[in-house]
Amino acid sequence: MTKTVSNYSDIADLKARIRACTVCAKSQSPLPVTPNPIVRGTAQSKIRIISQAPGNLAHQSGEPFYDPSGARLREWLGVNSATFYNEDNFAITPMGFCFPGYDKHGGDLPPRKECAPLWQDPLTAHLQGVELTLLVGMYAMKAYLGRDAHRTLTETVRHWRDYGPNVMPLPHPSWRNNGWIKRHDWFGEALETLKRRVDDLVLRQDAEG
Numbered sequence: 323m324t325k326t327v328s329n330y331s332d333i334a335d336l337k338a339r340i341r342a343c344t345v346c347a348k349s350q351s352p353l354p355v356t357p358n359p360i361v362r363g364t365a366q367s368k369i370r371i372i373s374q375a376p377g378n379l380a381h382q383s384g385e386p387f388y389d390p391s392g393a394r395l396r397e398w399l400g401v402n403s404a405t406f407y408n409e410d411n412f413a414i415t416p417m418g419f420c421f422p423g424y425d426k427h428g429g430d431l432p433p434r435k436e437c438a439p440l441w442q443d444p445l446t447a448h449l450q451g452v453e454l455t456l457l458v459g460m461y462a463m464k465a466y467l468g469r470d471a472h473r474t475l476t477e478t479v480r481h482w483r484d485y486g487p488n489v490m491p492l493p494h495p496s497w498r499n500n501g502w503i504k505r506h507d508w509f510g511e512a513l514e515t516l517k518r519r520v521d522d523l524v525l526r527q528d529a530e531g
Contacts, residue, residue: 354423363413381421400517
């Protein structure tokens with residue numbers, strides 16, 4: 323059952339509820355690790371990152387994108403760690419808030435299905451300051467673009483202009499996508515546009531603050 327926005331007094335209350343969530347640990351196929359939901363954002367956040375789910379390093383540290391993927395993402399955005407982890411700049415609300423564990427090949431499992439129906443709509447309602455949403459990976463693209471998403475991640479990202487200026491689809495910045503990035507040189511133009519948009523929003527946020 324999806325919770326309604328009226329259940330939460332403000333974004334701080336909502337984040338506290340998310341961080342205390344243990345729904346996936348009580349399911350028929352429970353989370354293989356101790357729940358440690360990771361979420362960031364304030365009512366002033368200008369940019370929202372909706373990714374897949376935290377990795378193991380993020381799970382252990384409690385910090386989202388606390389790994390090489392995060393370093394690459396910050397490079398894509400053109401920001402340093404201090405700017406990235408300033409919640410007034412970036413809200414981070416993945417499709418699954420806990421590290422889902424590893425599959426038999428050593429890759430991360432998909433985000434838990436329990437998370438998004440419970441928390442994504444309330445987060446959208448409380449993050450009223452967001453002017454740019456980054457959809458990182460196919461799970462986020464399918465959930466938020468619906469029929470406007472193309473059949474594959476590549477084609478969805480290739481048509482990034484169709485979703486702007488307030489939405490940008492991105493591949494996951496994992497090293498596993500090194501080959502993808504090398505094969506698609508057109509992605510560089512998307513990143514240059516993204517950096518300019520982020521710079522504008524972050525500078526404006528600093529000026530307003």
